[in-house]
Amino acid sequence: MQWVKVLGGVVGAAALLGLGIIVGHFAIPKGADSPAPSASASQDLDLKILETVMEQLDANRIRENLRELSKEPHLATSPRDEALVQLLLQRWQDPESGLDSARTTEYEVLLSFPSKEQPNRVDVVNSTGAVLFSCRQSEENVTGEQGGPDVVPPYAAYAPPGTPQGPLVYANQGSEEDFKKLQKEEVKLQDSIVLTRYGGVGRGAKAVNAAKYGVAGVLVYTDPKDINDGKSLPNETFPHSWCLPPSGVERGSYFEYFGDPLTPYLPATPSSFRLNSDNASGFPPIPIQPIGFEDAQVLLCNLGGKLAPADWQGGLGCDYNLGPGFRSNGIFPEDGQVNVSVHNRLELRNSSNVLGIIRGAVEPDRYVLYGNHRDSWVHGAVDPSTGTAVLLELSRVLGTLLKKGTWRPRRSIVFASWGAEEFGLIGSTEFTEEFFSKLQERAVAYINVDISVFANATLRVQGTPPIQSVVFSAAKQISAPGSSGLSIYDNWIRYYNRSSSVYGLVPSVGTLGAGSDYAPFIHFLGISSMDIAYTYDRSKTSARIYPTYHTAFDTFDYVDKFLDPGFSSHQAVARTAGSVLLRLSDSLFLPLNVSDYSETLRSFLQAAENLRALLEQHNISFGPLVTAVETFEGAATSFNQRIATLREGTPDPLQVRMINDQLMLLERTFLNSQAFPEERYYSHVLWAPRTGSVATFPGLSNAYSQAENTGHEPAAWAEVQRQLSIVVAALEGAAATLRPVADL
Amino acid sequence: MQWVKVLGGVVGAAALLGLGIIVGHFAIPKGADSPAPSASASQDLDLKILETVMEQLDANRIRENLRELSKEPHLATSPRDEALVQLLLQRWQDPESGLDSARTTEYEVLLSFPSKEQPNRVDVVNSTGAVLFSCRQSEENVTGEQGGPDVVPPYAAYAPPGTPQGPLVYANQGSEEDFKKLQKEEVKLQDSIVLTRYGGVGRGAKAVNAAKYGVAGVLVYTDPKDINDGKSLPNETFPHSWCLPPSGVERGSYFEYFGDPLTPYLPATPSSFRLNSDNASGFPPIPIQPIGFEDAQVLLCNLGGKLAPADWQGGLGCDYNLGPGFRSNGIFPEDGQVNVSVHNRLELRNSSNVLGIIRGAVEPDRYVLYGNHRDSWVHGAVDPSTGTAVLLELSRVLGTLLKKGTWRPRRSIVFASWGAEEFGLIGSTEFTEEFFSKLQERAVAYINVDISVFANATLRVQGTPPIQSVVFSAAKQISAPGSSGLSIYDNWIRYYNRSSSVYGLVPSVGTLGAGSDYAPFIHFLGISSMDIAYTYDRSKTSARIYPTYHTAFDTFDYVDKFLDPGFSSHQAVARTAGSVLLRLSDSLFLPLNVSDYSETLRSFLQAAENLRALLEQHNISFGPLVTAVETFEGAATSFNQRIATLREGTPDPLQVRMINDQLMLLERTFLNSQAFPEERYYSHVLWAPRTGSVATFPGLSNAYSQAENTGHEPAAWAEVQRQLSIVVAALEGAAATLRPVADL
CATH class of the missing domain: 1.20.930.40 (Transferrin receptor-like, dimerisation domain)
Known part of the structure; x- marks a missing residue:
């Protein structure tokens, strides 16, 4: 893992001279809006500083950051989430390695939680109402980390409370086409409970589509075929492999929009106008509850009705039928029904963003933003802490150079730790609402590093076209993890590529949807944005995403043993994102093509x-x-x-x-x-x-x-x-x- | 009329030196985006140049401009309007006194015209349908300028065609309150024709309000009390005074919004999406026709019904009754009705803006805009040609300095001549739609000088607060017209003033509505805007506006004899607006407070x-x-x-x-x-x-x-x-x- 040699020759001779010039130029007074000497106005990106940053980004420090960040569950607005706010503030205010300033901004936002007193339940009942089978209310405590009081039970955030009951129907992924097919097959959907698998369409869409057909309640599970490359046995899954254990349940937000649901287009200050939550839109219309594939197997393998189509079949080791109701020779009576009891509650909570700023020396009114969310569903080692661990290491390295007086960027750099992303990109969206004018006037680009490492194979970048060139420049000058000896760029092009009419074969940069905090920056504000991560070799796994996503099994050991032992992929992402950040903040001409x-x-x-x-x-x-x-x-x-x-x-x-x-x-x-x-x-x-x-x-x-x-x-x-x-x-x-x- | 002495002392000594520096600095290469030498980046407003501009703004040249501009009617998109496009282009492309570049932008916009084949009519008919009285179809040819084929007959632009007939009712100004009062007085409005006076509410609102009460058609006239300080006899009115002759009719747009009616938010290019005109909104719901007070008198003085309230009475020399229908002892039978025949047609027409640019030497990407509309209802000497005459003189003076190499502004200056303003600020609105992003990024301010002289008493400025200080600075250094010896500022404060908590007594700057082309700049784009004119002594006249507004009597002689003999008020506006323009374009720090x-x-x-x-x-x-x-x-x-x-x-x-x-x-x-x-x-x-x-x-x-x-x-x-x-x-x-x- 070394900063590739191509630079060595170029900058070797100029290095000492360069450093001297920098020290000379950047002895900047520290008052607000303090002027840079005009002599530095023509200063370009300093390659020696770039090399220093690349060298100092330390894999082991990232690992230690991750251990600290993920040691306890830190659901949005929980005490541990608030403790991490303090941790970030402390780091960014450190006299040796902190930034120029750091602060929090707090918003009062509408979140959704399961009731502690009345746990959500999924039961099979007979015609007299007797409970024949109950799904788990929590995941199995496999590593000792799944059992604490801070582990939020699996639920579908923003799903309305209700206790629908009806015959079970299997609805594949719950897409519009899936329900049309069921209707065509004359499967009665009115007043049924449908069981769906994750994937295909968004979470909320499953309930929206179902409700159009009179469905009363929805279950969602993760099929081993979609997440574990078919593996489903306890000894094949975590902690024995990276696969999802049978009891694992993906939590998630079922809100259709993003931002605080009650304050669209306005920052969610305490006194802000709020929609009445009855008038707010975008919530699922009917109750939903997610379950593990262990429970889904019991339900699905006992379903009656016609055989589901081939592409609806999954990895639970039985034929999937459509229902409605149970089969005659199964463990449940044919007229057995499923009862779904959802007791979620909407609550107004205070959620914090943490913002840390390095003042630009020459153009302090130009902002390069770099952010990630802080909140997780449970321990959130991968999501989002692999990103936050990188964020903390990158801000430490830059902060240290800053505090030593070695360096100050041309433009201002804003680091951000967003709150309540998991509920719908809430912290970042409220930020863009509060600072709309300023960001519209001054933001150069937004770099998002959420999950920094999904897997160890290759870089994966999503962004708008103008960021392609700066990412390529960075990726060409950094070694890829592993023993290939390739640059990140040359490794990347092996996995994701396209034929460009301008450049020939190049790595392909994906487009930005609304999967993480970049969404308000690009869609609402029109700020050039990107999301950077290391990810899979798709020839080796067809997992929809890393298997423990949004479960209580997404822990430090999971990352340390299976995802990125040695943390070299973390370091590769830190270097790539760090190089992009420095190029954007320090280049004389903005490297946006x-x-x-x-x-x-x-x-x-x-x-x-x-x-x-x-x-x-x-x-x-x-x-x-x-x-x-x-x-x-x-x-x-x-x-x-x-x-x-x-x-x-x-x-x-x-x-x-x-x-x-x-x-x-x-x-x-x-x-x-x-x-x-x-x-x-x-x-x-x-x-x-x-x-x-x-x-x-x-x-x-x-x-x-x-x-x-x-x-x-x-x-x-x-x-x-x-x-x-x-x-x-x-x-x-x-x-x-x-x-x-x-x-x- | 001299550039006041306060400057003389200050700049006297520095003048030659200043000029030398300027000549040295502003020998700017002329290629696109050609760089200014960086030495000039700290150049501030040059007071010597400012003085030169003030001195060179020539009252007689403004007069000659006005004579040319107003010598023929130039309704939007008419051949003469197009000829004036060429005149502007020629002036701005003149090698001795032109700008860096000039061009036209053309839009295909929806206008409304009366039919030539079927003139609009207003008749009184008896119960058998025989015509007892007909209103004039055109104004009396008093000066030989009211009779040509290019004089558009009086009409209400965008009023729908139709031939409603019914008993006449007098509805005062046609406000909501007026109709409520009629309803309270149990005057039957259903299927009536209402006669209203101009004033109180907007033109279109009269029809909108009337339609709510089932009114079938609307007439509008200008009462001598509201426009002529009561005078109504032919020998008291133009050409014997500035008053409106009895046959004079105010034309106008009755469209409720602004911009091209069919392409809201999109520039009206030929291929643009257009609403179907049946789906377009903002047109009057029922036919309307304006008439002169000569005809209104015949109708109104013969009305029956109750006596109208005191504040509904006017200057036609009789008691105004409410109707419905005519009085028993008048010239019409009591059951006589009024028939209104409107045959207006909507037409897509090509309308041009003319844009002229002086490239900024230091910050070419900052634009100070200065504009006025070009189109008139008839000859439009006052409206808009008093403004255009000033625009041409100001651009000539600046263009001459530019072409001589004496001066180039720090920022770019954009002069604009807008098309089709009279129909609803159409040219300027389409411009803001076409150049939305660029203007949002780069426009410093918009200066509008539409009617530059309403009367000779005082400056009148409308604008947003940040422009107050630069207008004050300019107005303090220019002599007011007349023999008072006061500066424009000191004269102004005598007529319009307020007590400021910050500054004490200051002239009051009015707010910007949507009366001229500044509207899209301030309301749609958020560009600091202002409108500058010379206007009345309100203690000497209560005229709603200058009396021949939007009539065929708004001619060169009207201005030359009554409004501003000697053109000193024109010169005062040219100097004020010119000084504001130079201060905005040349000051090191933008003079926006x-x-x-x-x-x-x-x-x-x-x-x-x-x-x-x-x-x-x-x-x-x-x-x-x-x-x-x-x-x-x-x-x-x-x-x-x-x-x-x-x-x-x-x-x-x-x-x-x-x-x-x-x-x-x-x-x-x-x-x-x-x-x-x-x-x-x-x-x-x-x-x-x-x-x-x-x-x-x-x-x-x-x-x-x-x-x-x-x-x-x-x-x-x-x-x-x-x-x-x-x-x-x-x-x-x-x-x-x-x-x-x-x-x-």
Whole structure:
């Protein structure tokens, strides 16, 4: 694990000189808004500092961070969560290795918890109501860590209370198609309880889809086929392997939106306007409860009715039938029913974010943000503590350089530990609401490192196109963990790659959904964002995610023994994210390549070509979209040429600032608050949720599907035209932002 | 009329030296985005240049501009309007006195015109349908300019076609209260034709209000009491005085919103999505036609029914009765009815803006915008050509200095001539839609000079608080027209003043509604905006506006003989607006005093105190609003202190830029796209339309009124709380933007 040699030659000779210059330049006064000497305004990224940071990021310290962070359960707003707030504050206020300042911001947010007095239950009952079988109310205490009072029992957060009872039906993953298929097979869904497996659609969607068919309650479990590559026996699972034990249950939020449910678009201060929780939307319409596959097996392997389709079958060692009700030769009477008792409660709780700041020397009003959530479902060793352990190590290394006077970034760096992410990205969303204007004006980029290590095989990055180049630059200069001798980049390209029309074969950067705290930054604020992790070799496992995800088995030993022994993947992520952070904070020109959006736009345009004929049948002209994409491409190419020309000369600080403003603000130009009136927060016309089947601009794709599904009503086609115009206006606006600034 | 002496002493000695420095610094290369030498980055406003500009602004050239601009009618999109586009382009592309570049942008917008084949008519008919009396279809050709084929007949733009007929009722100004009073007096409104006077409420509102009572058609006229200080005889009116002749009719747009009616939030490019005009909203629901007071007198003085209330009486020399129908001893039969035939047509037309740009030497990506509309209803000498004549003279003076190499502004200046303002600020609104992102990122301020001279008495300025100080600075250094020897400022304060808690007695700056092209800049984009004009001595006239407003009598001679003989008021406005423009474009620190918002907030807060008790009865805490105002005040005060400290030293260019970004963007922080979901474009939480009676934050005031009017429903009180939270969040966000930039 060494900082790769390519740098050695380059910086070797310049190192001492460089350090001298830095020490000279960065003896910065510490008052608020204290000026940097203007001499430093033309300082570029210092490769020696970058090398020092890479070297100092320590795998063992990350391991010790993880041990501390995950030693107790720290559910959002629990005493241990609050203790970790203090731990973060202490670290970031440390006189030897802390940041310039650190503070907390607190929000009063609506969370959902199971009742302690009335545990949620899932029972099989006979026609007289006698209980024949009960599912576990907690996971088996396998390692001694699953039994404490702070281990929250498995539940579906925000599922409403209720005690529905009915015959059991198996509904596969609970997708719309799954319920349609059951209806086609004439399986009675009205007043039934459906058993679904995790996967396919979001958690909340299972209940939303079910309720449309009159289903009374929903169970969810994790099938061993989907998570354990089929393994299901106790001696095949944790602590004997990384696999999920039979009693393990994935907890999770079933809220459909993100942010505090009661204060959309407003920071959840104590005095803020709040929706009445009866009026709040996005909660599951019917009770749901998750169970382990050990219990699911008892229910599912005794179901009657027709045999479920082949792709509905799983790894429980029996044929899965559809129901309704139990089979005649099973352990339950045929008219046995399932009773689901959910006693979840909504509670207003105080949740904290912790913010730590390193003041920029030259442009303190430009912010590079780096964050992760702090709250977990149980011990949360992997999720989120692998990320927080890296965050603490990276802030320690940078803080130490800062406190020694060795270094200060050009731009400000903001580290953040978000609260209540597991309930729906709540802390980060409230932050973007509270600091909306400031972030819109000044945020350069947001780096998210949530689960930093899913597995040891390869880097995995999701982000918007402008961040591709800086991630590539970083990944090319860091050794991959293991003995391959490859750089992270060269290892990465073996696992995830695509053929780029511009660059040839490159690693593929994924798109950003709403799976972690980057969502409000990209979708609500239009800030270039990314999520960085190490992950699987997909040829070796088909697990949906790491198997103990959101269970009480996600512990320090799980990481230390199975996920990343030696913590070299943690170190690789720390180095990659740290290098990206330094490049964004210290480079003279922001390392965001806006012209990398051209490939995305081209691919969206190509996909849209499939719609062209039908669009033109409805008198919707396709030409303006083609022109708008070409306009953007041309503007981006010319813009990059102007940067290249400037780099050759000695640009003055204002010229650099003007270019950097264009780079920073390009992502903002894709926002349109009128684009998706039905969505909450989503306003980025390129990355809003796409439900349509055509992989093009989401608004266009969705409106097109709607027009097809509604039998081609004129109003639906008008919406297609409107979405097309919104995209065209956004692309023209984006191109305008990249043009020479005195051209209107 | 001389540039006041106060400057003479100050700049006298430094003048030659100053000029030398300027010539040295501003020999700027002319390529796109060409860099300014960094030496000029610390250049402040050059007082010698300012003096030169003030001296060169020539009253006679403004007069000649006006003569040319108003010599023919130039209704939006008419051939003469297009000819003026070419005139502007030619002026701005002139090699001796033009700008760096000029171009047009064209939009395809929905306008409304009367039919040439079927003129609109207003007739009195008897019970057999025979026509007893017909109103004029055009104004009397008094000066030879009212008769040409390009004089559009009087009409109500966007009023729907139709031929309603019914008994006549007098409805005063057509306000909600007026119709309530008629209802109380049991005057039958169903299927009637109502006659209303201009004033009180907006044009479109008269039809909207009337339609609620089943009224079939509306007439509107201008009462001599409201416009002519009572004068109504031909020999008392134009061309014998500035008064409106008896046949004069105010035209106008009756569209309720602004911008192209078919493309809200999208630039009206040819291919843009368009609402079907049947689905478009904001048009009057029933036919309307404006008439002259000569005809109104025949109708109104023959009305029957009860005597109208005292404050409904006017200047037509008879008692005004309410109707319905005619009086028994008049010239019409009692059962005579009024037939209104409206044949207006909606038409898609191409309307152009003209944009002229002077590239900034140091910060070309900061734009100071200066604009006025070009289109008129008829000759439009006053409206808008008094403004355009000033615009052309100001751009000539600056262009000449530019072309000579004497001067180049620090920031870019954008001159604009908007199309189709009279139909609803259409050109400017489409411009803000097309360049939304760029303007949001880069626009420093918008200066609007529409009608530059209403009368000769005093300056009148409307704007947001941050522009007060720069207008005061400018006005203090320019002589007022006339022989008073006072500065424009000292003259102004005699007519419009208020007692400021900060400054003592100062001229009062009015607020910005939606009366001219500043509306999209302030309400939709949050750009600090102002409107500048010379206006009346209110002790000498109570005319609603200058009497020939929107009539065929608004001609060059009208201005030359009555409004501003000698054009000294035009020159005063040119100097004031020119000085403001130069100060905004050339000052090192932007001359926007954001702390002047504190007085506004304080006054809103004090007004809100009246609601406090009732709010707290409904569990809405008032404290957070008080705290938020105090937070803003504190942040603004500290911010100004930091600027003062920086001014004492030698701030580097980036420090100045950071401060200026805060100054520029403060206004943006008051926007909230969620605040007013029912409004179009309005998103500034301090300046949205206020219908509530309490003079506080408009959203709060309106929601409070609504809660009172709906009998205190919980949902209405929830909206009060929501609006309060929106204001608090905006003020906290505004304060955050003013804090030291590295404090989060």
